[in-house]
Amino acid sequence: MLYILASHHSNISFSACVAQLYFVIFLEGVECFLLAIMAYDRYAAICRPLHYNIIMHRRVCYRLLFGVLLASMFHSMLHTVLIIRLPFCDNIINHLFCDIPPLLKLSCISTFLNEVILFGVSGVFVGLGPLIFILISYVYVVLNILNISSKIGRKKTFSTCVAHLIIVNIFYGTGSFTYVRPKSSYSLERDKVVSVIYNVVTPLLNPIVYSLRNSEIRRSLMHACKKYAGTCRNKEAI
Structure with a gap:
């Protein structure tokens, strides 16, 4: 996608x-499962x-990561195989990249099976399942936080x-809007904007949002901003 945007060469082969x-479906699945594991990490x-080092032991983390990769590979392969079997009436994809909804729009035959798998496997197993797990984890987290007597401690x-x-919120909100809908309600022009949010904006925010929790990174960032502001003032004075 980055190559196409940079080169303005919008053609892509069928194999590509x-x-x-x-890989788009695979990485989206990995993100869903990892967000659930991170919620469990917060709960622990x-x-x-007192049991955190036992619950989130290094070996446990490796096993969870292996399970995430295996489940995401199977999920992605399933959708890819179902898409390959479809005959396409057109070869112009009205989208920023090859994704399930725009490819289903090009099909010459019924895509009922693809939609059932999209709702059943993606919607329930990859989407709703991890989301429910995240919500349950945070129910326990919130209840535990409310039991903390100190206001500073709660904060x-x-x-x-x-x-x-x-x-x-960003990833699941935009992702569910794109995938958990019947084919008749797809709006590819609107989906382009939404797909940019969960495929580009969310990964871009990941290192920023998570890193800013680190006090050393915040101090370094503030120092860099002050240094840059001072350099700009000196140039203006000259």
Whole structure:
């Protein structure tokens, strides 16, 4: 996608389109599952602090990561195979990249099976399942925070969850809008904007939002801003 935007060369081969579709779905699945694991990590850190090192042991993290990659690979392969079997009446994709909704629009035959898998597997297993897990984890987290007597302690504890909640809201809100809908309600012009949010804006915000929780990074950023402002003032004075 970056190559096409930079070169203004909008043609893409069928094999490259399929590869792009596979990796887009794969990485979206990885993001969904990792957000759920991060919610569990917050639950363990806040609700079970004395057992945190046992619950989130390095070996456990490796197993969770392996499970995420395996589930995402299977999910992506399933959709990719179902898309490949479709005959297409047109070869012009009205979208920024190869994705499921715009490709279904080009199909010459019924895409009922694709839509059922999209709702059933993607909507329930990859989308709704992790989201419910995240909500349950945060119910326990909020109940635990409310039991903290100190107002400063409650604020400090809740601040560790804010960054994660922001990413969850942006990613799930835009992702569900794009995928968990019947084919008849697709609006590709509108979906272009939404797809940019969860495929470009969310990954862009990830390092910014999570890194700004670190006090050393915040201090370094403030120092860099002050230094830049001072340099600009000196140039204006000259």
